[in-house]
Amino acid sequence: MLHVRAIDTCYGASQALFGVSLEVGDGEVVTLLGRNGMGKSTTIKSIIGLTPPRTGAIFFDGRAIEQLESHRIARMGVGLVPEGRQIFPNLTVVENLVATAANHRRVDTPFTLKEIFELFPRLAERRRHYGNELSGGEQQMLAIGRALMINPRLLLLDEATEGLAPLIRREIWRAWASSRTRGWRSW
Numbered sequence: 355m356l357h358v359r360a361i362d363t364c365y366g367a368s369q370a371l372f373g374v375s376l377e378v379g380d381g382e383v384v385t386l387l388g389r390n391g392m393g394k395s396t397t398i399k400s401i402i403g404l405t406p407p408r409t410g411a412i413f414f415d416g417r418a419i420e421q422l423e424s425h426r427i428a429r430m431g432v433g434l435v436p437e438g439r440q441i442f443p444n445l446t447v448v449e450n451l452v453a454t455a456a457n458h459r460r461v462d463t464p465f466t467l468k469e470i471f472e473l474f475p476r477l478a479e480r481r482r483h484y485g486n487e488l489s490g491g492e493q494q495m496l497a498i499g500r501a502l503m504i505n506p507r508l509l510l511l512d513e514a515t516e517g518l519a520p521l522i523r524r525e526i527w528r529a530w531a532s533s534r535t536r537g538w539r540s541w
């Protein structure tokens with residue numbers, strides 16, 4: 355589904371990625387490990403088009419995407435849970451979930467608000483709260499819910515549970531695993 359081939363990515367004159375290659379197959383989970391500053395986030399940002407690679411190629415479902423703008427890549431079915439969550443602070447939980455929701459791939463049973471609230475009951479309790487009124491864990495759940503609402507084929511998670519309490523981590527991985535099973539049934 356995803357082929358990253360020998361990409362070099364730079365920030366101005368400073369090169370962060372040197373010939374990174376990886377593959378993700380249909381239904382597969384791939385984990386990228388590395389010390390701080392090794393280029394995990396840059397790899398993710400290169401795939402989604404935020405920091406396009408200078409050389410190398412990226413194929414998603416066989417189509418070259420390394421020169422596409424990030425909103426086009428997202429429309430093809432790549433969801434992002436970014437480092438630092440990037441929740442809209444002045445939108446409510448519900449507004450955060452629906453602001454970018456879409457079904458561009460026309461899947462038969464797209465995610466609904468109800469399903470996201472079933473996955474993350476804490477979000478349901480806080481549905482009218484603004485993004486900047488949420489705890490870190492709640493923001494993380496919201497970032498995952500928001501990414502699911504674009505009905506992605508591929509979900510990129512950058513440090514999905516960083517800095518969160520063990521119980522919250524468990525809740526997030528449980529919800530993520532159950533959304534993944536659902537994905538397999540309906541996509």
Ligand SMILES: Nc1ncnc2c1ncn2[C@@H]1O[C@H](COP(=O)(O)OP(=O)(O)OP(=O)(O)O)[C@@H](O)[C@H]1O
Pocket residue numbers: 365368370388389390391392393394395396397437
């Ligand atoms: N906006 C930027 N401008 C310049 N250099 C950057 C920028 N963002 C990251 N870098 C540099 O690129 C390299 C890779 O950073 P990146 O954020 O991809 O690492 P990471 O593996 O995600 O680290 P962490 O585990 O700390 O999140 C680092 O040397 C970093 O200093």
Ligand SMILES: [Mg+2]
Pocket residue numbers: 394395396437512
């Ligand atoms: Mg990072």
